[in-house]
Amino acid sequence: MDPSTLNIILTVTIILGATVLPFVLGTRLRRSKPGVLWIGLLLCFIFGPAGQVYVAGWIPWFLIVLGVSLGAQQVLSAQLAMLVMVVFSPLVMFCRMRK
Numbered sequence: 001m002d003p004s005t006l007n008i009i010l011t012v013t014i015i016l017g018a019t020v021l022p023f024v025l026g027t028r029l030r031r032s033k034p035g036v037l038w039i040g041l042l043l044c045f046i047f048g049p050a051g052q053v054y055v056a057g058w059i060p061w062f063l064i065v066l067g068v069s070l071g072a073q074q075v076l077s078a079q080l081a082m083l084v085m086v087v088f089s090p091l092v093m094f095c096r097m098r099k
Contacts, residue, residue, distance in 0.1 A: 022046075026053030037097050044089040051089055055096050065089050 022043070029039055030053070044051030049065035052058045065088060072084040 022050035023053050026051065026058075030054050030056065035097065037094070040093045040097055041090045044093040045086060048085050048089050051093060052096075055093070061092060061096060065092055 026043055026047075029043070033039055040051070040054045042051075043054050049062050049069055052062045052065060055061075065085075068088055069081070069085040072081040075081075076084065
């Protein structure tokens with residue numbers, strides 16, 4: 001097998017895994033351990049907007065946090081945009097789970 005083909009397969013596998021893993025993990029944890037605050041905050045801290053999957057009714061909140069994260073990347077430097085995502089996503093999860 002050609003090394004470039006192997007690199008392409010590896011890259012596609014990593015991208016698919018990084019995209020699918022947060023959604024699968026969030027939905028499974030929602031069924032097995034529902035409503036645990038620290039799990040929701042940890043998922044949002046690690047996966048950003050995709051961590052919103054942990055609580056039912058996640059689609060609008062995912063889009064809001066994703067929009068804020070993408071908007072921050074357009075306006076702020078990379079470090080500040082990452083800080084906004086790391087702080088904003090768990091904060092939204094905290095507010096959703098405490099209401």
